[in-house]
Amino acid sequence: MTGWVLAMVRAMRGLDIDVEGVLAEIGMDRGLLEGGYSRYSQEQISQLWRKAIELSGETNFALKVVAEIRPATFHVVGYAMSCSATLARALHRFAFYCRLISDSATATISEAGEATTIEFLFDTGGTPLIYQTIDTVLAGTLAFARWISGEQIEPLEVRLQHAAPADDADYQAFYRAPITYSASQNCIVFKTADLDRPILAADEELASMLDSVANRYLEQRMSGRMAVRVRDLLIATMPNGAVSKSSVARQLNMTERTLLRRLKAEGTTFVDVLNDVRQELAFQYLRRPGITVSDVAYMLGFSDENTFSRAFKRWTGRRPGVIAQGHRKESTA
Numbered sequence: 045m046t047g048w049v050l051a052m053v054r055a056m057r058g059l060d061i062d063v064e065g066v067l068a069e070i071g072m073d074r075g076l077l078e079g080g081y082s083r084y085s086q087e088q089i090s091q092l093w094r095k096a097i098e099l100s101g102e103t104n105f106a107l108k109v110v111a112e113i114r115p116a117t118f119h120v121v122g123y124a125m126s127c128s129a130t131l132a133r134a135l136h137r138f139a140f141y142c143r144l145i146s147d148s149a150t151a152t153i154s155e156a157g158e159a160t161t162i163e164f165l166f167d168t169g170g171t172p173l174i175y176q177t178i179d180t181v182l183a184g185t186l187a188f189a190r191w192i193s194g195e196q197i198e199p200l201e202v203r204l205q206h207a208a209p210a211d212d213a214d215y216q217a218f219y220r221a222p223i224t225y226s227a228s229q230n231c232i233v234f235k236t237a238d239l240d241r242p243i244l245a246a247d248e249e250l251a252s253m254l255d256s257v258a259n260r261y262l263e264q265r266m267s268g269r270m271a272v273r274v275r276d277l278l279i280a281t282m283p284n285g286a287v288s289k290s291s292v293a294r295q296l297n298m299t300e301r302t303l304l305r306r307l308k309a310e311g312t313t314f315v316d317v318l319n320d321v322r323q324e325l326a327f328q329y330l331r332r333p334g335i336t337v338s339d340v341a342y343m344l345g346f347s348d349e350n351t352f353s354r355a356f357k358r359w360t361g362r363r364p365g366v367i368a369q370g371h372r373k374e375s376t377a
Contacts, residue, residue: 046076046077046084047117047119047122047145048117048145048146049089050077050112051109051110051114052092052093052096053067053077055108055109055111056096056099058112059100061100066095066096067092069095070091070092070095071088072088072092086147086148089177093174097174103211104214104215105176106179106180106183107214109184110180110184110187110218111187113184113187118145119145119261120254120257120258120261121138121145122188124137124251124255125192125251126192126243126245127251128192128243128246129242129246130239130240130243130246131193131239131240131241131243132236132239132240133251134192134243135189135239136153137251137255138151139152139162140277141258141262142276142280143262143265143272143273143276144262148166149164149165149166149181150164150165150280151163151165152279152280152282153280155236159234160233160234160235160236161232161233162185163229164231165279165328166230173206175204178204178205178206178230179204179215181230182204182230182232183218183219186199186219192243192244193241193244194244195238197234197238198220198238199220199221199233199234200233200235201222201223201224201233202221202222202224202231202232203224203229204223204224204225204226205226205230206226208223208225208226228331229328270307270309270310271317274303274307274314275320275321277295278292278317278321281295282321282322282325282343282344282345287318289303289314292314319355319359322344322345322355323360325343326340326344327367329344331367337349337352337365340352340364353365
């Protein structure tokens with residue numbers, strides 16, 4: 045969405061970069077920045093990132109972009125987050141409408157004891173991710189949470205899949221939390237109690253009205269792509285346990301029959317989408333330290349560990365314990 049590009053443009057201008065020249069070179073229509081809901085292609089965004097990093101010479105350019113994030117950066121979702129009752133409600137809204145903000149990112153939220161984790165999954169169609177974009181998403185989420193709450197929230201931990209940069213002093217100072225690089229996921233772990241903090245401008249009635257606007261935009265964006273919407277919703281809700289056709293249909297504001305009919309029109313079924321998501325997430329979960337096969341079975345919505353193990357072997361020809369054990373050996377090698 046152009047809101048993200050506008051934050052990049054402001055950061056580039058702050059470093060005296062010829063933004064108009066860069067946009068023209070890439071072929072990005074400057075006029076689109078004037079419309080909050082316009083969009084650029086993933087390839088154009090990647091080119092802009094590469095040019096910005098090259099011309100700025102800043103290893104922490106992502107933090108320069110983060111400093112320019114405003115509610116409008118997330119369009120209607122940002123305003124709904126700003127008047128949510130609590131930070132938890134704000135982050136759940138962000139995760140639910142993530143596909144509206146970016147076609148290449150999905151967010152999930154899971155709770156375990158006194159910790160709540162928001163994790164980001166990126167799908168760029170095979171194009172290598174520029175690690176600064178990941179940094180911008182995670183740091184931007186934290187910065188926005190701090191801004192709307194008026195509190196300097198300090199996470200319990202930050203995990204990043206990319207390797208550590210040569211100098212991460214600025215990131216350490218920003219997060220004020222342990223950062224794990226070359227991790228198995230991209231996520232921020234919060235104290236659950238911190239997310240119960242009230243938002244300064246809390247107004248859930250207004251937030252609900254903005255949700256209706258966001259739902260309309262999402263419906264337009266995902267028209268003819270019901271499988272994508274179901275996939276995103278499954279990824280967002282599956283870590284909390286079992287899912288069903290009825291629960292997914294309810295969250296998409298339609299009947300179960302309508303959901304199944306629309307998936308059929310796209311040449312797929314609910315079970316097909318569910319299995320694809322489970323298979324995709326299974327490998328990610330099994331590679332995480334401290335998570336058992338039984339934990340993964342629960343997170344993927346299976347009734348028990350044996351049912352999950354049979355399904356996993358049907359998908360891959362291997363038992364899930366083999367994958368988990370293999371990763372533990374690699375981690376300790």
